[in-house]
Amino acid sequence: MNLGLACIGVIGVALLVALPATLDLYELLQITLYAILGILALSLAFIWGYGGILCFGHSAFFGLGAYAYAVAVINLGESTLPLLIAIALPAALAAGLGYFMFYARISDVYVGVITLTVALILYNCINSTAGPEYHIGEALLGGFNGIPNIPSLNIPFRPDAQLEPEAMFVLSMGLLLLTYFGLTALLATRFGRVLVAIRENEQRVEFLGYDARLHKLVAFAIGGGLAGLAGCLFAAWGNYVSPTAFSVVQSAQIIIWLMVGGAGTLIGPVIGCFAISWLTLKIGTQQFVNANVVLGAILLVFVLLVPKGIVPLLSERLGSWLLSHRRLTQLPRNAATQESKA
């Protein structure tokens, strides 16, 4: 596992350094977007795959982060504080929602439906804010037209020093790596272990004296904040945000990344995110097939046929293949205990 982590770190840093020099601007912008969406994928991978919180409306936090950044940066003219607001506001929404959901001890199905409904209604809300009477400070919300001309991120406290695309790429990719290793480290702490234990058996963990509700609430808030960060970067990347950031299709996409890559891992959802984002980009360039048809079909196929996702499937195959070799050569006793466990 540590070998795998080291590999990911080396590859990540290599990409971080090499890509700006080798790619042209358009490709670099695309890769930047993938890195931003990768952070979004990680935020859900953490709360869904490790916390066992089935958030069906994750786009609520993503969209809220994007809109919070847009509104704040237009009003303040400087991006340091807006970036923090874009993380804090979704985290607060997640914490508030988490309080009502986890302290009522509602079932997974209810959590899924309530989060999805929150995203749906936020979408309807923002969608209907067209017209000059809907504004927050100087920022017009713009309804279904969205907010254009959002200022890019700048170097902290220097509003005139806006980040160039290369710098934005380095920032996004760096934050993606930071999120990945940060979450890996968090999962290795006592908090992370308790969280995974809650996913496995909430009642047993509570009998051992841990407060499952509080752990889930904190995890949910962290996930919401990270999704908000991704939303903020997304708005700053495209200088534009529209209500589709809140849409059900956006929520579904994040879950599809998880289902394709494998929800019980951190690297799987990122890979799934890159693959699906690339695919939807390709679908967008042609007229024959509607993107929703493909996304729906992918979700159906994976739920029915590959419920674990690709990465766990591959690592399992690889693992058992390695084990079978070891059994033949060196470790008959260990292999036997492995077998009896399985």
Added chain:
Amino acid sequence: MEYAIVVGVEFVYAIATLALISLGLAIVFGMMRIINLAHGEFMVMGSYAATVAVHHGVNVWISILIVPPIVVGLIGMVVERLLVRHLYGRMVETMLATWGLSLFVVGLLTTVFGDTTEGVPTPLRGIAVGAYQVSGYSLFVIGLTVVTMLGMYALLRSTRFGLLARGTMQNADMAAALGTDTSKVYAVTFTLGAALAGFAGGVLAPVSGVFPSIGGSYIGRAFITVIGGGAAPLFGTASASTLFGIINQIATFASNPVYGEVALLLAAIVLIRAMPQGITGRFFRGRL
């Protein structure tokens, strides 16, 4: 007085539409503990079935009342066979699979019909109440919802299928041990839920526009109603849609329909905190 009547009709109409769009979802949830995320798309397919039938010169009443439940019921039967049946007992996977189906159907409808709004003419005229006018179709929808709810009650209460369905709902293993083919009961229940969704889509086609992604504007309210109502499909739908319909209407009168929906959501979240099992988890226990 006349104004009071008009406002009263508005309130009852809000409650009735809420009950109508939630009933199919509630029956599937109550019987099978499954939330069908493609419920909105089932409704949209019902609306399209009605639209296509009207455009082909079928009588408008047959188009909105008879055609949609049959078409969508058949689709629901196929979906149960191909999809839901393989995922029984795995609620989250079922939700994800029906979500995939929902995206697939939206994409398919967009491909076939285009991203344009179609419509069905409203078959009833307004009725004058003093100086005001009440939509005749609203009254029709209210009456129809009451009839549908009573019909479902009678079906579950006094037919053989209803008996088997209630037995399966209370204890599926015991029902199976006594010789009930529970998978058949589930299949019929899911088909019934789909047919009710199609029916709601057909009935509401004349008042709302018909376009591929309109399902999204129904399902939020339907989810809230079903979760607020809890496990008992009929009493839950009736009580939750009454409560939420009133809250929604008050907020709508005070501001606009969008904030009405927000108020609905907030009310539902607070309700869930107070009664995690929904209204019927606390009151009307063991009813239908």
